[in-house]
Amino acid sequence: MLALKISVHHCLHHAGLTAALDAQAQTKIQAGHDDLPLDPLVRPYGRSGLVGTGHRQRGRSARIEARNPKQHTRRSDGQDTALHDAKLYTWARSLRPIVNPIVYAIPVFMATIAMEAWLAHRRRIATYDVADAITSLHFGVLSQVSAVFVRALTLGVYVLVFEHLRLFTLSVNSVWVWLGALIAYDFIYYWVHRFGHETHVMWAAHQVHHSSEYFNLSTALRQTSTGAFASFPFYLPMALLGVPPMVFGAVALIDLLYQYWVHTELVRKLGWVDRVFVTPSNHRVHHGQNDYCIDRNYGGIFILWDRLFGTFVEERDDEPVIYGIRKPLASYNPLWGNLHVYRDLGRRMAASSSLWSALRAVFARPTSSPAQRDTFDPQSFKRYAPPMTSATRAYAVVQYALLIAPTTHFIAVAPALTLGEQGVYALIILVWTVGVGWVLEGRRHARVFEWLRVGGTTAALLLMPSWFGWSADASVELMITAIALGSLRLIHSR
Numbered sequence: 001m002l003a004l005k006i007s008v009h010h011c012l013h014h015a016g017l018t019a020a021l022d023a024q025a026q027t028k029i030q031a032g033h034d035d036l037p038l039d040p041l042v043r044p045y046g047r048s049g050l051v052g053t054g055h056r057q058r059g060r061s062a063r064i065e066a067r068n069p070k071q072h073t074r075r076s077d078g079q080d081t082a083l084h085d086a087k088l089y090t091w092a093r094s095l096r097p098i099v100n101p102i103v104y105a106i107p108v109f110m111a112t113i114a115m116e117a118w119l120a121h122r123r124r125i126a127t128y129d130v131a132d133a134i135t136s137l138h139f140g141v142l143s144q145v146s147a148v149f150v151r152a153l154t155l156g157v158y159v160l161v162f163e164h165l166r167l168f169t170l171s172v173n174s175v176w177v178w179l180g181a182l183i184a185y186d187f188i189y190y191w192v193h194r195f196g197h198e199t200h201v202m203w204a205a206h207q208v209h210h211s212s213e214y215f216n217l218s219t220a221l222r223q224t225s226t227g228a229f230a231s232f233p234f235y236l237p238m239a240l241l242g243v244p245p246m247v248f249g250a251v252a253l254i255d256l257l258y259q260y261w262v263h264t265e266l267v268r269k270l271g272w273v274d275r276v277f278v279t280p281s282n283h284r285v286h287h288g289q290n291d292y293c294i295d296r297n298y299g300g301i302f303i304l305w306d307r308l309f310g311t312f313v314e315e316r317d318d319e320p321v322i323y324g325i326r327k328p329l330a331s332y333n334p335l336w337g338n339l340h341v342y343r344d345l346g347r348r349m350a351a352s353s354s355l356w357s358a359l360r361a362v363f364a365r366p367t368s369s370p371a372q373r374d375t376f377d378p379q380s381f382k383r384y385a386p387p388m389t390s391a392t393r394a395y396a397v398v399q400y401a402l403l404i405a406p407t408t409h410f411i412a413v414a415p416a417l418t419l420g421e422q423g424v425y426a427l428i429i430l431v432w433t434v435g436v437g438w439v440l441e442g443r444r445h446a447r448v449f450e451w452l453r454v455g456g457t458t459a460a461l462l463l464m465p466s467w468f469g470w471s472a473d474a475s476v477e478l479m480i481t482a483i484a485l486g487s488l489r490l491i492h493s494r
């Protein structure tokens, strides 16, 4: 039960819901429970950062408590208050795990990707390309970083609808509620995903996931940074039906994590399983740009939805799947990768003859756009592969290995940072991914840009009293600086 409670809390936190609860707990701490241990990841940031966050989101009761310390003390006499304090302590402690579960998933992702790449290499399957995989991981980083900002809105609306408009009250303790919520979520996911392919504006967000011309576990992490705005209203009926936010957050996470393993070429067909669940075989089809693959196999966990609504197709043995989007991204810049179809949509709207047709373009099928080729010839397809040296690839790998630390740190401590600090930190990470992308593309000024970026970032690390709350020994900081600056040599070797 405890394990379930902890994992539920983690899921909830992943969904950003515990930020407010954490803030409340912090306010309680401020109001006289200073003995609570702080999270080790947050501690170096100091009390001020925590209180700052708590202050913004402080609830009414906590405000009264803080304002009337005398009253609080008076209540503090006797057994009642001892019990009250003990409960409060237990409650605040139960809210302690402040870390987003994605933080724990990152090492698992990295290990399984390395394992898949090694197995593919042994079996001589060309399923990985370093530049493509690093770019996929960059998309994943940006998607998690942007989620910190977006989730506050999307889940905030979910909680509001749940609290004020729900028709039923469903119990968190019922296994049927959990099962029903998972099936309901997966059903809505099918439709959200389908609209993501069949309407231009939602395709603009979702195409990120399809923009790789390879198909491997790193492709699973190639996620959009703009998708949540359009997709979250579709899930609000679950709030209306009374699915508790905690259950919703957890099943959303389960649905997302399930889809990780299906992005691989190493698992071939699985018989009946391919016709009930989403599997590597039927998901390969979903990522294909061959004619028979377009707009097929939308499911998240169950492929049954596709069979029910007529979008299912089995993987063919006679025609290898060619992955990617028909208007190729042809770039390693993850910022551009998130925006390029919005630009196409904007152009299409600007070229419309009336306001009505401009509006229609937003919801029209992306394939009807003139820029999109209607048929596809697998024979003439060529993957995007600008010339690059293996030293350049090594540079991208080193820079990504370094980037894991600030990304994980950002996700972990974001709730304790101010909005301004979050913005600056997110910008550093964004510029990092774009700079490395430009180097991989062989852009003219990419090297100068990287010298300035790496120089600036390491100078900030060395000179700032603490790196967004993290401070290490000077020797550690110097070692990181030496690796980062030393790796710059790689982009100059031929």
Ligand SMILES: [Zn+2]
Binding pocket: 193, 196, 197, 206, 209, 210, 286
């Ligand atoms: Zn898709």
Ligand SMILES: [Zn+2]
Binding pocket: 209, 220, 263, 283, 287
């Ligand atoms: Zn996929």
